[in-house]
Amino acid sequence: MAMPHLQQPDPAHPIPQNDTLPEDDRDQPLYKTRDKVYPKRVSGRFRNLKWFALVTLLAIYWIVPWLRWDRGPSAPDQAVLIDMDLGRAYFFFIEIWPQEVYYITGLLILAAIGLFLATSLFGRIWCGYGCPQTVWTDLFMLVERHIQGDRNARMRLDKSPWTFEKIWKIGATHLSWLVIAAATGGAFVLYFHDAPTVMVDIFTGDASLGVYVTIAFLTFSTYLLAGWAREQVCTYMCPWPRFQSAMLDDESMIVTYEGWRGEPRGPIKRKNLVRGEVPEVGHCIDCYACFNVCPTGIDIRDGLQMECIGCGLCIDACNEMMDKVGFPRDLVRFDSVQNSQLRAHGKATKIRIVRPRTVFYSIIVMLVAGVMAFGLFNRSTLEVNVLRDRNPIFVRLSDGDVRNGYTLKVLNKEQAAKTYILTIEGLDATDFQVIGLTPNQDGTFSLDVAPDRVGSFRVFVAADPEALDGEATPFEFSVTDPKDNIRETYDTVFAGPK
């Protein structure tokens, strides 16, 4: 499934014309059976990077729910927590209420554009290093290799009859996978509950059904996707590989095979005979080291492919071989298609990070991040919403005045109990009352709102219809926090007869 426009120049291997292909009498299969991939162990720069990413990301996943963050007595002390019951999301010093879900939207936009930017700069580093599918598959492969041995041993084991050794090796592998999968599912629920409490509850059987169902589902999906499905997820389930080429250009850094110096490929023996004398002989010794280590089972020498997750393990594998046979390194390298072509023609290479595409993505990232940062730092700890009664729009009272009813929602986003002062401004009211409260001496009302909660108040305002400004008289509710000197107003209208 090579992408023609990104394929390496390959003058030595012209694509065979149709009539030169041998007639094949095989029936064409309707479905493609999976060729199991047996990635070989490899070491090198990219493998180290991948180990680093693996350890860091898994550590974040498993450790973060245990971090504590003091928010006072009225709020949970878990640093990262999504409290579904109360409708609060906590992230260290940030607290988000349900109506502020646009921060999540912003985060998703940042993630998407950030992914585009990273891809246009460095190819599919997300797929190769950051994606949970990659990280957990890598971890599962590590376990598998530890128990069953490396590529050749695993291939032999799969082909061998069911001996005791095979049974316990395969059994131990799957058992280990299930344990990791259960730990993965178990850690997920920690983000939605107080971690130490729910951890105990899980083992004592006191956790809610939702917790157990979540753990069971994620255990199953982790085991299935990282143990069995692996590269099939990337190739067939994930939409990202299908359109990632839209983010790439000739200057994007990708894992690329330098066909101009690799071809014509051939075994080392033939090369030894001619080395130094026939310079056009390719450096690729056709050892299949790159293929053997590939976690998705592709041959990078076929060019950039949809299946390639850009992890660069083939680079490590090839470099190891090149060192052994004494050829220059980086026959498979992390570079742009353009540089590869420049090198082929003996020209100087260049890496251009500032390109229209990357600038465009960067601007969007900065815009969205800027708006979000502005929003977060200017987030008011007091918010007022007023719902005006609509049924009826106004009530005629016995003394001829008209009355409007309002429901006042006062959002106290601080971790401290608050007493706000409520006044109305811009209306000549004949009566102003809050149900259940007695007015202060100056006719205002004191609204008590618990820490981190919404106070809901029924407010009635009456006015003489003669003094009104037609059907809708604009005025405002003013809510003041006298201690912190915060004031929020809400513009509404007073409805009266025509």
Added chain:
Amino acid sequence: MSTHVEKDQVSGHETTGHEWDGIKELNTPLPSWWVYVFWATIVWSVGYWVVYPSWPTATSYLTGMFETTNRTQLHETMANVAAERAPYMERLAALDLDEIVNDSELLNFSMAGGKAVFAENCAPCHGTGGSGNPGFPSLQDDDWLWGGSLETINETLHVGVRWDANDDTRFNDMPAFGRDEILEREGINDVVQYVLSFTGRETDKAAATRGMEVFADNCASCHGEDAKGVQELGAPNLTDAIWLYGGDAATITETVTNSRGGVMPAWGGRLDEETIKMLTVYVHSLGGGQ
């Protein structure tokens, strides 16, 4: 439908062998596990036949393992709801109305419950939210025919108004002064002019002065000497801005001529005591409670 393998000369990729006007389709076969998932979903669906009601039979239908029906599910849900409400309902039954209003938890419970009951039973006449309709009083204003305290609202809900089936029902009977020929046309006009003068409207002064005597003779016994109404009798205040059927001369004339007599069912016995308490608290909270 299998065809022979043929390679596309540009991409080196196998084609399906199909050709339309020289255009060939590259073959990208579905992974076989995908097909297995498809079959698995079909097998899974058979499970539904076993667990849930499914196929019709000649006389009935397959009921499924747990004999699930929407009706039993509804009963289960309602039983759960009732179980959740039970502690509140017990307290509602035990406490009197003032205590309920002063308990913020019970108040909120009653407001929510009362709102739902109101929408089911009361809204057809009194309007959603109790905003009233001509002939059906607004429950949001500060004017009450039979009293706006918790106790009187509760009593009215229990016994209804002019509800024959209830012996204690709220009852009064304004005479049809015109139809029953108690008053002449002139007398009715005079008293209407007098009534209009209470609310400071343009009247025929001479007629209004004559009407004063008609009022004292015929109306004051129920509506009071000062025409401010008598709640014990359900006689409305004629001096305020609120008119149940309309406050213009023509409507008042019609009222005096033919009388009025709205009816409200007695809810005692139809709704249980706790529900009527919730309804009382809700109606009392609408803005006119005294």
